[in-house]
Amino acid sequence: MPPITDHPLRYKLANELHARPFPSMNAPCSAVYIAIKQPNDAVSRDRALDLAHLTELLDRHGAPHPQPGATHYYGQIGKYWLKWEQHTEFVTYTAFAEGVSGRPFDPAQFDVFPADWLEAAPGQRMTSALLHIAPRPAKNEEVTTLLNEWFVSESLAVSEVLDKAAVVAGDFRIDMNGHLRFVVFADAATDARRIGRIVQRLCEIETYKTMSMLGFARVKALQPKLNDLDTKLTGLMGAMSDERASAEKTLDNLLAISAELETLSAQSSFRFGATGAYEALVNQRIEALREDRFQGRQHFAEFMMRRYAPAMRTVNAAERRLEAMSSRSIRASNLLRTRVDVERSAQNQSLLESMDRRSDLQLRLQRTVEGLSVVAISYYAVSLVGYLLYPLTQSTGLSKGMLTAIATVPVVLLVWTMIRRLRKSVE
Incomplete structure (x- = not known):
């Protein structure tokens, strides 16, 4: 094949599909599991703290460190095998060892995680579990006896999985030591990798739930x-339908409520989105188990349908309600804003009409003043013309009053004409 340039992420993306293999477990064995979440959201989560916490545990056992920036690790610490995974919001630790103690679900098995190391964890425990993996008894009645001894029957979920490769059970209750309990009775023909997949899926179901x-x-x-x-x-x-209510004040209150709803939506959008994703993962992991009913007991899918699904429907309903309230407040604000605009337009129209009336009055006043101006200017103009005509009294034989009277009319007409021309040129 001729040389061609690879995309810089080609190998990284291809290897990502194989980065988190299932552990291999042989029955009998035991496993402990814990999921730790930092108290803040994933947006501001410091992932380096999780890696440093893992490194501290590995140093106590002299185990090799993961690669810088790693999101998963698989290696041996003492007699245990450790599987570490870093997820968007949390990290998980799974430690398992061959053989089982004489006491099923012995809390001493959790000593693989030292108490002081757990206390220094960069986060809080979301869940922890003890898993008991044992060969399947020859008779189902023996399985039932053990389940009744170890679990609360009222909330017990049990089923045969992966084409009867194993019987799995758990009651999703926290025991007196602070852990949940799961048991896997593996068929003699079930290989180690399949047992590891079953254990991994049980842990994932509990964590995502x-x-x-x-x-x-x-x-x-x-x-x-x-x-x-x-x-x-x-x-x-x-109040929008009440014409006596102030539209502007109602609009201000609506905008305040819209702002509160948008704030709640922004604060909850990540959690609602994550909840939907986790719910889908829970259902997928249960479906991947391919459950068959065991002696008429409720299986995991039925348990989730009765207990878990209603909680998820409540979350979905609240999310839709928040969206509907936001949309309703926006529509109401738009309608009220339209009403305010219409009222302001009416006010502006009234204002314009008032301005027109004032302009008309001003024009009338101007015309009145214009008439008075003609009289005043004409008075002074006639006086000036009279002075010019006084020398003609002797030659014409007319008196001063007569000459002034004769000149008054033409002077007034001339002044009136000049003022009209001046007003027309200005307008």
Whole structure:
């Protein structure tokens, strides 16, 4: 093949599909799992702190460090194998070892994560779990006996998965040691990689379920505020039909509510979007298990349908409600703004009519003043003309009064004509 330039990200993008392999586990074995989330959102999250925290754990066991900027790690620490993954909002640690202790779900297994190391974690625990992986008993009745002993029957979810390759169970309850419990009874023919995929999916179901419930908590905190804004918005929309109410004041109140709704939407948009993504992942992981019902018990999909799905529908309803309220306030603001514009146009029209009337009065006044000006100018002009005609009294035999009277009419006409021409030239 002739040489060709590769895209600089070609190998990185291709290797990303193989970057997070499933762990290999043989029954019997045990696993511990923890997910840690920094208290702030992912936008401002310091990912270097997560990597430094992992490096500190590896240094305690003399294990090799991950590559700079790595988002996943798989290696051995002591007798345990550690799988570390960095996600958008959280990091997960899974440690597993061959064999099981004499006590199923022994909290001492969590000692792989030292207490002081956990205390120094750059975040808070979102969830943690103990997983017990054992060979499947020969009889289903033995499985049922163990499940009744280890879990709360009322909330127990159990099913056969991956074409009866294993029986998985969990009650999604936090035990007295602060951990959830899951059990995997693997068939003798189930290989290590398939067991690892089952364990990984159980951990992912629990983690994504917990992360998506953050959206439900956000909705519960938002509900009182949304109810208050909805009441105010409804009252303002009712006031829009009252002609006695001030349109401008109502518009100001509507704009204030719109600003509050937009602020709530901006503050919640990331959480609502993340909740939808996590919900989809939970459903996908459960679907990937290919569940079959075990002895008439509820399986994971049914458990989520009864307990988890209503919470997610509440989140979706709150998100739609917030969007609808924002749209409603914007429409109401636009309508009220139109009303204000119409009222202002009417006021401007009245103002223009008033200005026209004032202009007409001013014109009339000007014409009145113009008449008075003609009289005043004519008076002085006649006086001047009289002085010019006084020498003619002897030659004409006319008196001064007669000459003044004869000159008055032409002078007045001349002044009136000049003033009219001057006004026309100005206009």
